[in-house]
Amino acid sequence: QSVLTQPPSVSAAPGQKVTISCSGSSSNIGNNYVSWYQQLPGTAPKLLIYENNKRPSGIPDRFSGSKSGTSATLGITGLQTGDEADYYCGTWDSSLSALFGGGTKLTVL
């Protein structure tokens, strides 16, 4: 059971929008930046969002991040079949450990 709570799965049709939530507490999300990672099948995780809402170079603006209080949200617009992947949130915790959410499997119907 992860300290950061994500829905196990989400789905939407191509071209639509989806959001993935990540719920934590004041000891982690509430006082630290949140990152989001995409893990395509059989590959290593890739950074999508850092500092809550910033995109690394090369990440399309279809991907967005936000944070409010002790929760964070990843948004993906204009869904493509190539977006099918597992998505993880990550942050630092006051217990001096990094945390990852349990992961959310995105299915593009």
Added chain:
Amino acid sequence: EVQLVESGGVVVQPGGSLRLSCAASGFTFDDYAMHWVRQAPGKGLEWVSLISWDGGSTYYADSVKGRFTISRDNSKNSLYLQMNSLRAEDTALYYCAKDRRGENTPDYWGQGTLVTVSS
């Protein structure tokens, strides 16, 4: 281009020991903290350990504390994970990852090395 290449993963018996290595290139290695993160087959990501840029500070997940030791050799641009008293539940793909400065979370990841603990 940042490159992280892990090695050392093998099949080991319960109670055994193993040392993983990660060769880093494409960035100034001794400017950054480094992580180990693992992923059991079919499961999610689990953070394992973090080491500061100079090796002076180390942090561990409770699940590995007292059994695993993270270290680095900045002269060799290399990161290590010494794993002792291995258990079946340590079976996983182990990723080396570069820290995103100031956030204590990874940005770049290697491709991983597989550790299997089995008799």
